[in-house]
Amino acid sequence: xxxxxxxxxxxxxxxxxxxxxxxxxxxxxxxxxxxxxxxxxxxxxxxxxxxxxxxxxxxxxxxxxxxxxxxxxxxxxxxxxxxxxxxxxxxxxxxxxxxxxxxxxxxxxxxxxxxxxxxxxxxxxxxxxxxxxxxxxxxxxxxxxxxxxxxxxxxxxxxxxxxxxxxxxxxxxxxxxxxxxxxxxxxxxxxxxxxxxxxxxxxxxxxxxxxxxxxxxxxxxxxxxxxxxxxxxxxxxxxxxxxxxxxxxxxxxxxxxxxxxxxxxxxxxxxxxxxxxxxxxxxxxxxxxxxxxxxxxxxxxxxxxxxxxxxxxxxxxxxxxxxxxxxxxxxxxxxxxxxxxxxxxxxxxxxxxxxxxxxxxxxxxxxxxxxxxxxxxxxxxxxxxxxxxxxxxxxxxxxxxxxxxxxxxxxxxxxxxxxxxxxxxxxxxxxxxxxxxxxxxxxxxxxxxxxxxxxxxx
Amino acid sequence: xxxxxxxxxxxxxxxxxxxxxxxxxxxxxxxxxxxxxxxxxxxxxxxxxxxxxxxxxxxxxxxxxxxxxxxxxxxxxxxxxxxxxxxxxxxxxxxxxxxx
Numbered sequence: 008x009x010x011x012x013x014x015x016x017x018x019x020x021x022x023x024x025x026x027x028x029x030x031x032x033x034x035x036x037x038x039x040x041x042x043x044x045x046x047x048x049x050x051x052x053x054x055x056x057x058x059x060x061x062x063x064x065x066x067x068x069x070x071x072x073x074x075x076x077x078x079x080x081x082x083x084x085x086x087x088x089x090x091x092x093x094x095x096x097x098x099x100x101x102x103x104x105x106x107x108x109x110x111x112x113x114x115x116x117x118x119x120x121x122x123x124x125x126x127x128x129x130x131x132x133x134x135x136x137x138x139x140x141x142x143x144x145x146x147x148x149x150x151x152x153x154x155x156x157x158x159x160x161x162x163x164x165x166x167x168x169x170x171x172x173x174x175x176x177x178x179x180x181x182x183x184x185x186x187x188x189x190x191x192x193x194x195x196x197x198x199x200x201x202x203x204x205x206x207x208x209x210x211x212x213x214x215x216x217x218x219x220x221x222x223x224x225x226x227x228x229x230x231x232x233x234x235x236x237x238x239x240x241x242x243x244x245x246x247x248x249x250x251x252x253x254x255x256x257x258x259x260x261x262x263x264x265x266x267x268x269x270x271x272x273x274x275x276x277x278x279x280x281x282x283x284x285x286x287x288x289x290x291x292x293x294x295x296x297x298x299x300x301x302x303x304x305x306x307x308x309x310x311x312x313x314x315x316x317x318x319x320x321x322x323x324x325x326x327x328x329x330x331x332x333x334x335x336x337x338x339x340x341x342x343x344x345x346x347x348x349x350x351x352x353x354x355x356x357x358x359x360x361x362x363x364x365x366x367x368x369x370x371x372x373x374x375x376x377x378x379x380x381x382x383x384x385x386x387x388x389x390x391x392x393x394x395x396x397x398x399x400x401x402x403x404x405x406x407x408x409x410x411x412x413x414x415x416x417x418x419x420x421x422x423x424x425x426x427x428x429x430x431x432x433x434x435x436x437x438x439x440x441x442x443x444x445x446x447x448x449x450x451x452x453x454x455x456x457x458x459x460x461x462x463x464x465x
Numbered sequence: 466x467x468x469x470x471x472x473x474x475x476x477x478x479x480x481x482x483x484x485x486x487x488x489x490x491x492x493x494x495x496x497x498x499x500x501x502x503x504x505x506x507x508x509x510x511x512x513x514x515x516x517x518x519x520x521x522x523x524x525x526x527x528x529x530x531x532x533x534x535x536x537x538x539x540x541x542x543x544x545x546x547x548x549x550x551x552x553x554x555x556x557x558x559x560x561x562x563x564x565x
Contacts (some may be wrong), residue, residue: 114528114529114532114533115532117532118532118533118535150521150525150529153515153516153519153521153529154516154529154532154533157511157512157515157516157529157533158512158532158533160491160511160512161507161508161509161511161512161533164491164507164508165508169490169491183519183520184519187519190488191488
């Protein structure tokens with residue numbers, strides 16, 4: 008029997024059994040763990056209480072998520088980058104783009120992008136369009152966003168389609184503009200790192216001026232609008248211990264659907280500013296405390312690499328045929344800057360779009376090649392229980408490691424296991440486990456999570 | 466209440482306070498609270514109304530219309546003039562009297 012997708016993680020003297028392709032999540036003691044292992048190998052006696060679980064594990068699993076194949080339709084979404092420019096001076100931002108002078112997408116190119124995208128959807132009988140805005144800061148070129156929102160809505164209506172608009176934004180604009188966003192957008196991912204001292208320290212204006220009040224005011228406007236608000240907070244070594252405090256503050260002040268706590272991605276800029284990624288062990292424990300607080304307020308807490316809500320082949324849009332159009336008409340699979348992929352030896356360019364064209368000029372070889380990128384598993388992911396939801400993380404920024412878990416892996420593994428234990432209601436187990444550094448280390452560093460490949464001396 | 470200026474000759478319009486509007490999924494509903502008349506704006510009409518209420522200038526509106534309808538700017542301007550005229554006649558916009 009091929010049971011390489013049944014994972015077990017030691018938690019103290021017990022085991023978390025996790026087999027997402029079998030829809031199995033269980034917490035078992037050592038004798039049950041031993042019986043399940045033996046049962047899967049067709050050996051030994053199995054207690055009646057274990058048999059239902061064993062038969063579920065022995066049943067044919069879901070097929071593992073695989074790369075897309077065939078022609079490019081439908082794309083995951085149309086990404087529009089109105090500008091790479093930005094009106095904030097975040098001190099850790101590794102986006103090596105010219106801040107205030109980035110080129111702006113022409114209205115003609117924006118119109119062409121919408122037309123070509125809707126043509127693709129129409130050809131595959133899709134009834135729903137997804138348009139995402141990225142930057143820089145997309146609303147730093149607000150006229151492009153205002154144009155696209157109205158143009159795409161009208162064009163889609165002509166062909167009986169609805170459009171979902173999403174934007175990732177820094178929240179620096181007037182209340183009027185913010186209200187417009189709340190009225191027209193379906194999802195807004197707002198970067199807000201915490202209360203005033205944190206936000207002003209990490210995300211000041213271009214000249215270093217504090218902008219917390221503006222962003223917090225807009226978070227309140229978005230909380231009251233029809234757009235789904237997701238708050239994204241960048242967590243540093245300094246702010247990780249404050250995650251519970253940040254969670255309390257968010258729950259008291261705003262009404263997001265979810266809060267996304269993501270570790271700082273280190274860069275030369277962030278190090279110069281004195282910001283470092285959090286300690287992964289500390290992050291995992293504080294993340295759980297914050298999640299408890301937010302959960303009590305009906306708010307979901309997310310770490311993107313530890314989101315077990317779906318199994319996936321790739322962590323991000325790369326490999327899912329998202330078409331992300333830059334201000335100068337390049338069509339990419341990733342919204343990061345080209346220099347960043349190239350630094351990692353990647354080419355994520357799909358093609359280009361000429362003003363007035365009725366379709367994207369895509370290199371189908373590039374489409375096929377990029378679809379395969381997530382399928383080239385990193386050595387450290389092969390036997391990790393997170394492989395079907397983390398999927399290796401960012402293809403650009405989470406690289407190297409030579410088979411050994413790095414800090415992001417440890418963080419992802421600990422938060423994943425904590426989240427799964429919480430789903431089982433085992434909060435007392437989590438408390439004891441988190442309090443014992445030796446137990447955490449034992450769980451996190453297990454090199455092979457596959458149940459049948461383990462050799463615990465029980 | 467929003468205002469805008471149209472050149473040649475200069476003309477200022479404003480949206481009187483008894484005009485209210487609300488966004489729906491695929492239209493904008495504009496209501497005249499004095500007359501109890503409702504206007505449902507769809508497609509390009511809705512787009513122009515939205516851009517107008519965002520405070521864009523006459524010149525910028527022409528650019529938006531030219532881009533969205535793929536029209537030369539002269540035709541886009543004619544189209545905008547007609548639209549403003551229609552909204553003025555139905556009471557959704559009012560002209561500001563210019564003196565001197």
